[in-house]
Amino acid sequence: MRAHNLALVLQTVANSADPISRASVAGATGLTRATVSALVDDLVSGGLLTELAPPPRTGAGRPAVGLALAPGGPAGLGLEINVDYLAACVVDLTGAVRHRLVEHADQRPAGAAAALAGLGRLAQRAQDLADADGLAVAGAALAVPGLVTASGLVRVAPNLGWQDVDVLAQLRATPALADLPITVDNEANLAALGALGELRAEGGTPSFVYVSGEIGIGAGIVLDGVLYRGARGWSGEIGHLTVHPDGRPCRCGADGCLEQYAGLEAILREAGVTSVEQIRAPLTSASTALGIALAAVVNLLDVQTIVLGGIYPPLLPWLRDGIEAELGRRVLTADLAPVRLRAATLGPDAAMRGAAELVIRSVQEDPAAYLGRS
């Protein structure tokens, strides 16, 4: 009961756009003012809430102290391994990114152990920076471009060349991560969770597909406001939708996968050089391939919104016409209601930001567990 009420009070403060008084929290939750005050005291002493000085008096009465999420409280550590970079970020309880570390390097030649050791060093630096700020890292989440089991095993990450990698066991070797709760998830899923927060703020319970274009292409599927993971957690493998049945061979063993037309390496390989004139042809075939695959997604799932992330946002001006032409031709309901195509705003940081926010959200949803642990 206390755990439930602690969460209720914390989330009421979190959902308030402005600092909110204890009296208003009582009003919004239906709890008595005495109960709210006791719970708030626990949340303040546990470092989850902070009390702000009252604003200057503008009218009659004594202005109330405002409650807000504590920027110095627990923080989430977001981690990402991708084909050509490692990344870590520290996001505080208010959602602000406090530190962001990115190392660009091809992670394929050295293999899984080296990549995980590199990520461990990056995580340690992020943890040290968090310590210096007085932030308590409450947990970590890791985004991986591959198929992850419920227990955190990476079954296969085709573009990294990984198979059955126990990332958790290897990350635990880093002191900063040894005792931390760590979640491992697919990078497109975590990026979709990041985008979900944004779209939810616009109201309603959005259904959308988040397409994360890097060297591989993954998708996170959000249906009625909930991330759909699939029977085994392996949904969203849009990069391997067939767009040309007799087309280019793919790393996965099939032919004509979307990745071979709209993935970063495919685009660069076709471009050869980087002048705008010469990049136009690969972007045409990339936009056609994306349009064919996204039409399949919309025909199957009836989502009205596609969010393009990863490498796509800056390319969208050159991709949009081609994608929309295919959607218009191939989506059965295109005449009834247009598909909305939008660029993700977080860019390549989306997955690690989503990872950090996953940690933050778990603290907000169960502050009693955090307070009991700390």
Place this chain on the structure above:
Amino acid sequence: MRAHNLALVLQTVANSADPISRASVAGATGLTRATVSALVDDLVSGGLLTELAPPPRTGAGRPAVGLALAPGGPAGLGLEINVDYLAACVVDLTGAVRHRLVEHADQRPAGAAAALAGLGRLAQRAQDLADADGLAVAGAALAVPGLVTASGLVRVAPNLGWQDVDVLAQLRATPALADLPITVDNEANLAALGALGELRAEGGTPSFVYVSGEIGIGAGIVLDGVLYRGARGWSGEIGHLTVHPDGRPCRCGADGCLEQYAGLEAILREAGVTSVEQIRAPLTSASTALGIALAAVVNLLDVQTIVLGGIYPPLLPWLRDGIEAELGRRVLTADLAPVRLRAATLGPDAAMRGAAELVIRSVQEDPAAYLGRS
């Protein structure tokens, strides 16, 4: 409260494989025996439950009277309009099909009004047969091969050539349907609901895609045991997944849709005649096209089971190898866990059976509403 408890008692009886005593219902629900007895009396007098004579004595004690769903109680009227047939069935509360009427005829030339008038006549005959059995039809559900809005308007049914047809208004002209609650839904969705009942009986909360192959091809998507309808109710348009981007033109305006390779007319057109030798080529291209499209479904949704219905079950021996070859090549996780391909057991009746069961289920879920109405 009474409404909730009536439903609880009715569903406890419905979920019991054998007739169940009042005492066992009390034990299973946590209600007192007196409460259960009062509720059972209402359900028996309302025609929803029946009391069976005790079985012959085999041991000590007086054997209890067994409760079971009443085969003479409320019934569901399942209706279907498809491109080449009209159908109606009456399913009683126990799930038994009491009457089944099918009229084979191309519904396209005469248009929507004629088809709906024909269906009205069929519904009237089904209602008359139900009357003769002393069955009270509690409601009707209609399966349509098209996009249906929440209010029951058929926005578009490409293979019937329908656009914005208010089927409810026209069906109301039939006396049997004038005052009945009527639901309109996509035929693949209703067929998937029928298959869900079957798969649920095997245990767990199944995720699967039901593919309904007729002249058009639709799919019903069931995720974690729940039918996923999409943002606007238009999910599952697998017939318009692109399998050959520059392929055969489709009625929908796009090129290379699955329907143009694996739909009934496409198969027959290619076959020309019906000897097994001559039908082999179109079945090869149909199975390849199905495999490409189903691989997209599995890659996106991570469902482990595909149920093939409509015209496909009898063709499955000739389709399976081709479909499985494409699934093996194109599903990213094919090496990790095979996709299970199974034939629907209800065949072309699946949608109208699902429609009738939808009515039966609504009575089982809210018997108080039915008792209040009757």
